[in-house]
Amino acid sequence: xxxxxTTFSSWSYKKIIEEVQKKSISLTExxxxxxxxxxxxxxxxxxxxxxxxxxFTKIPIAIKDNFSIKGKKTTAGSxxxxxxxxxxxxxxxxxxxxxxxxxxxxxxxxxxAGSFGVTSAFxxxxxxxxxxxxALSPGGSSSGSAAVVAAxxxxxxxxxxTGGSVRLPSAWCGLFGLKPTYGVLSRYGIVDFGSSLDVPxxxxxxxxxxxxxxxxxxxxxxxxxxxxxxxxxTSKKRVAVLKEAYYDQVDKSIFESVxxxxxxxxxxxxxxxxxxxxxxxxxxxxxxxxxASNLSRYTGVFYNKPENPKKIEDLYNNFRSNYFGEEIKRxxxxxxxxxxxxxxxxxxxxxxxxxxxxxxxxxxxxDKVDAVLMPISKEVPLFxxxxxxxxxxxxxxxxxxxxxxxxxxxxMTVPIGLFxxxxxxxxxxxxxxxxxxxxxxxxxxxxxGFFEKYYGGQE
Amino acid sequence: xxREKYKxxxxxxxxxxxxxxxxFSVTSGDLDMPxxxxxxFDIAIxxxxxxxxxxxxxxxxxxxxxxxxxxxxxxRFDRKHYFYPDLPFGFQISQFFYPIAKNGFIQxxxxxxxxxxxxxxxxxxxxxxxxxYSILDFNRLGVGLMxxxxxxxxxxxxxxxxxxxxxxLHLKYANSCDCNMExxxxxxxxxxxxxxxxKLGERVEIKNLNSIKFMIQAIEIESNRxxxxxxxxxxxxxxxxxxxxxxxxxxxxxxxxxAIDYRYMPDGNIPPIVLKTEDIELQRSKLPESPNVxxxxxxxxxxxxxxADFLVNRIDWFDFFKEIIPISxxxxxxxxxxxxxxxxLTGDDVKKIRGEYLxxxxxxxxxxxxxxxxxxxxxxECIKTERNPREIMEEHNLLIIKDIDKIKGLxxxxxxxxxxxxxxxxSGKTNLLQFFLGQIIRKTSGRVDPDSTKDILLxxxx
Numbered sequence: 009x010x011x012x013x014t015t016f017s018s019w020s021y022k023k024i025i026e027e028v029q030k031k032s033i034s035l036t037e038x039x040x041x042x043x044x045x046x047x048x049x050x051x052x053x054x055x056x057x058x059x060x061x062x063x064f065t066k067i068p069i070a071i072k073d074n075f076s077i078k079g080k081k082t083t084a085g086s087x088x089x090x091x092x093x094x095x096x097x098x099x100x101x102x103x104x105x106x107x108x109x110x111x112x113x114x115x116x117x118x119x120x121a122g123s124f125g126v127t128s129a130f131x132x133x134x135x136x137x138x139x140x141x142x143a144l145s146p147g148g149s150s151s152g153s154a155a156v157v158a159a160x161x162x163x164x165x166x167x168x169x170t171g172g173s174v175r176l177p178s179a180w181c182g183l184f185g186l187k188p189t190y191g192v193l194s195r196y197g198i199v200d201f202g203s204s205l206d207v208p209x210x211x212x213x214x215x216x217x218x219x220x221x222x223x224x225x226x227x228x229x230x231x232x233x234x235x236x237x238x239x240x241x242t243s244k245k246r247v248a249v250l251k252e253a254y255y256d257q258v259d260k261s262i263f264e265s266v267x268x269x270x271x272x273x274x275x276x277x278x279x280x281x282x283x284x285x286x287x288x289x290x291x292x293x294x295x296x297x298x299x300a301s302n303l304s305r306y307t308g309v310f311y312n313k314p315e316n317p318k319k320i321e322d323l324y325n326n327f328r329s330n331y332f333g334e335e336i337k338r339x340x341x342x343x344x345x346x347x348x349x350x351x352x353x354x355x356x357x358x359x360x361x362x363x364x365x366x367x368x369x370x371x372x373x374x375d376k377v378d379a380v381l382m383p384i385s386k387e388v389p390l391f392x393x394x395x396x397x398x399x400x401x402x403x404x405x406x407x408x409x410x411x412x413x414x415x416x417x418x419x420m421t422v423p424i425g426l427f428x429x430x431x432x433x434x435x436x437x438x439x440x441x442x443x444x445x446x447x448x449x450x451x452x453x454x455x456x457g458f459f460e461k462y463y464g465g466q467e
Numbered sequence: 468x469x470r471e472k473y474k475x476x477x478x479x480x481x482x483x484x485x486x487x488x489x490x491f492s493v494t495s496g497d498l499d500m501p502x503x504x505x506x507x508f509d510i511a512i513x514x515x516x517x518x519x520x521x522x523x524x525x526x527x528x529x530x531x532x533x534x535x536x537x538x539x540x541x542x543r544f545d546r547k548h549y550f551y552p553d554l555p556f557g558f559q560i561s562q563f564f565y566p567i568a569k570n571g572f573i574q575x576x577x578x579x580x581x582x583x584x585x586x587x588x589x590x591x592x593x594x595x596x597x598x599x600y601s602i603l604d605f606n607r608l609g610v611g612l613m614x615x616x617x618x619x620x621x622x623x624x625x626x627x628x629x630x631x632x633x634x635x636l637h638l639k640y641a642n643s644c645d646c647n648m649e650x651x652x653x654x655x656x657x658x659x660x661x662x663x664x665x666k667l668g669e670r671v672e673i674k675n676l677n678s679i680k681f682m683i684q685a686i687e688i689e690s691n692r693x694x695x696x697x698x699x700x701x702x703x704x705x706x707x708x709x710x711x712x713x714x715x716x717x718x719x720x721x722x723x724x725x726a727i728d729y730r731y732m733p734d735g736n737i738p739p740i741v742l743k744t745e746d747i748e749l750q751r752s753k754l755p756e757s758p759n760v761x762x763x764x765x766x767x768x769x770x771x772x773x774x775a776d777f778l779v780n781r782i783d784w785f786d787f788f789k790e791i792i793p794i795s796x797x798x799x800x801x802x803x804x805x806x807x808x809x810x811x812l813t814g815d816d817v818k819k820i821r822g823e824y825l826x827x828x829x830x831x832x833x834x835x836x837x838x839x840x841x842x843x844x845x846x847x848e849c850i851k852t853e854r855n856p857r858e859i860m861e862e863h864n865l866l867i868i869k870d871i872d873k874i875k876g877l878x879x880x881x882x883x884x885x886x887x888x889x890x891x892x893x894s895g896k897t898n899l900l901q902f903f904l905g906q907i908i909r910k911t912s913g914r915v916d917p918d919s920t921k922d923i924l925l926x927x928x929x
Binding site for chain 1: 507510511512513514515516517518519546548550552555556557558728729730731732733734735736737738
């Protein structure tokens with residue numbers, strides 16, 4: 009295992025805030041270092057755009073390129089939006105602007121649809137982590153956000169999570185990754201994927217940073233009808249583990265964490281889920297349907313430059329054929345299939361019915377505990393092995409993450425150590441709606457010093 | 468006559484523009500300047516999300532309540548997908564699965580017309596085709612529409628017209644649509660089927676008729692087309708047709724098989740509208756009565772049929788009328804004054820007369836304190852000068868003379884001035900009585916009561 013280190017690898021967001029307050033480092037210096045260090049790690053292909061011409065008045069950070077920043081390019085990793093300049097600020101950007109400046113927009117799977125960070129029209133991103141001299145996959149779709157934080161090029165970053173897009177890359181890059189309760193953080197200004205599943209997510213090296221950024225972002229947003237105010241949940245000093253064994257090594261870590269929590273006074277429950285195995289098909293039906301719908305807006309009438317259309321169909325057929333990537337087309341076709349009137353009952357409506365069963369099953373256990381501990385993924389694949397991916401194998405990466413989006417509940421990646429092959433290993437904590445405070449509490453108890461050990465930092 | 472063998476069944480889909488801001492966005496542009504009244508959300512800027520215009524929802528609820536619908540405790544917005552340049556999202560937001568209102572009706576003289584559903588949806592933009600290119604104007608895009616769907620209960624073009632007129636009245640009572648057809652506030656889709664028996668025939672839909680006149684023409688022309696087909700042994704197919712107003716014909720647009728699959732799906736950005744029954748009832752209590760109830764109430768107040776019809780159809784004059792009922796003595800006279808005098812005197816502008824003035828004039832006349840002639844004079848003056856009728860009355864000395872001695876004096880004066888006529892009267896020309904009376908009325912500018920004055924005249928002449 010090897011992690012490419014840069015100047016700020018060992019600095020948490022909280023630490024840089026302190027140092028800036030103490031004036032031991034200036035914002036200009038930070039900017040210069042970030043510029044230099046990101047130049048050194050150019051081959052990771054983390055950035056879609058950078059802006060070091062501005063005078064920083066706050067700590068500079070980088071953000072996933074599907075968050076709109078007014079007057080800036082927002083490509084969503086797609087050829088379709090290659091030159092698109094957004095007229096709006098996303099609410100996440102507006103709220104963060106009180107604390108940080110944005111110097112970079114980072115790579116992602118095209119329209120946030122992917123698990124390896126390789127479907128971007130701007131080329132794939134590599135993880136700063138490597139194994140035997142080969143770069144690892146950063147995970148997707150928030151590939152750039154994970155890589156930029158792990159590489160010490162941003163003190164935290166924002167991703168978006170529709171089926172695991174924050175948690176998976178956080179796990180593969182050794183970060184804390186929070187997927188909040190649906191509606192607790194505003195979606196306004198994030199390029200739409202699945203309207204009932206999308207949430208902005210927070211990616212940090214420390215749990216404290218995650219908590220801090222979360223507190224800066226909560227609060228109902230009038231621009232997003234699905235948001236509401238956050239109210240913390242009461243701890244029951246109880247956690248649950250799933251009876252079903254998944255991956256040997258992760259299970260061992262979960263066992264160790266459970267012991268730690270027991271010694272902290274937590275009661276441990278065992279829980280078995282009958283419906284979890286249906287989550288992935290439900291997810292791909294519902295998410296692809298919403299995806300297909302939301303991407304209907306991208307036509308030659310409004311985006312990019314149509315090449316002299318002969319007839320109106322050209323503005324649709326040719327244009328969408330030319331500017332969407334393969335994975336996007338796959339999801340649009342399957343999404344439109346499942347909401348077609350002849351299939352809706354058998355697919356879309358059936359998925360909603362099974363989702364109801366999944367919800368009923370999980371709401372019982374979530375009500376009893378502060379968090380459920382479960383794995384996210386197996387060993388991290390090598391970057392080179394993900395380039396020519398099998399779509400179905402890629403979709404399976406969402407197996408243990410997508411049900412969280414379907415249920416609208418919060419979850420967090422907690423980096424816990426390394427697999428035997430040396431790639432980062434994480435545990436996923438899952439809680440009830442608005443149980444973020446419980447995730448932070450349990451996460452703190454479980455934390456075994458990943459940041460100190462692998463980033464050389466100090467919390 | 469073969470035509471009479473057929474029973475025509477018509478169902479209407481009326482698209483009524485809700486007279487408020489856009490349904491899901493806030494705009495403040497100039498409607499006359501193309502593409503100035505457009506929000507980022509309207510043109511589907513990535514990441515923009517809808518807001519909810521609760522006034523529009525309230526107006527749709529009011530419309531449902533006034534048309535006797537059941538307002539639904541749960542309604543929801545869905546996406547209706549199709550590609551067209553006037554639709555930037557690639558879908559229209561429409562309440563397909565769960566409409567806001569269901570199962571209502573409007574009562575016509577000819578029968579009950581069922582309102583199957585009322586749902587809200589967004590309007591598309593406007594596309595103007597030139598030979599070489601097309602122009603898009605998004606000012607109208609995203610404006611809220613109510614789609615009002617009737618049962619196949621209408622059986623003639625005249626009945627369709629009567630229905631639409633009644634519907635317009637209901638929309639005005641709900642204050643939910645301005646109903647200006649020139650502005651495209653109301654548009655109609657007509658479903659027509661013909662049958663020789665009670666079973667409905669194959670249904671043909673004629674889309675996008677933008678006036679009552681065109682709707683009637685389209686119904687007549689299309690029903691004739693179908694009868695001609697049926698009479699010549701042909702078959703009418705379920706299809707969608709357009710109406711060419713210049714050529715006075717309907718034309719084929721698409722068959723049932725060509726129909727687009729709209730791939731309806733709930734809109735995840737818009738929470739469902741959940742209404743408590745008590746809130747719906749509270750809303751009902753704030754609404755005016757329906758036109759039919761209003762007519763009945765007016766007749767019960769003693770208002771004449773013609774005047775009642777006028778007031779039912781004219782909300783502005785009704786509101787004016789209603790406000791002065793409590794302070795007026797002669798309700799039917801007030802209604803008469805409005806319909807026979809005020810419309811002309813004010814140029815049909817209710818704001819040109821104050822209710823209390825009309826009430827004062829009517830009450831004074833009803834009390835016998837001024838003559839009808841002077842009452843009308845007062846009305847005219849007080850509209851013209853915008854002055855208090857009491858002042859005008861005093862200034863012009865219009866009060867009826869009630870002092871018997873004074874009238875007696877006036878009678879004697881007139882008789883003195885006309886000795887010839889007195890002689891002729893006494894020699895049997897009794898119809899000169901009217902002449903004397905006329906003289907007295909003229910002398911007093913009508914300020915005497917003709918009946919009592921006549922009595923005094925008679926006694927003086929005998």
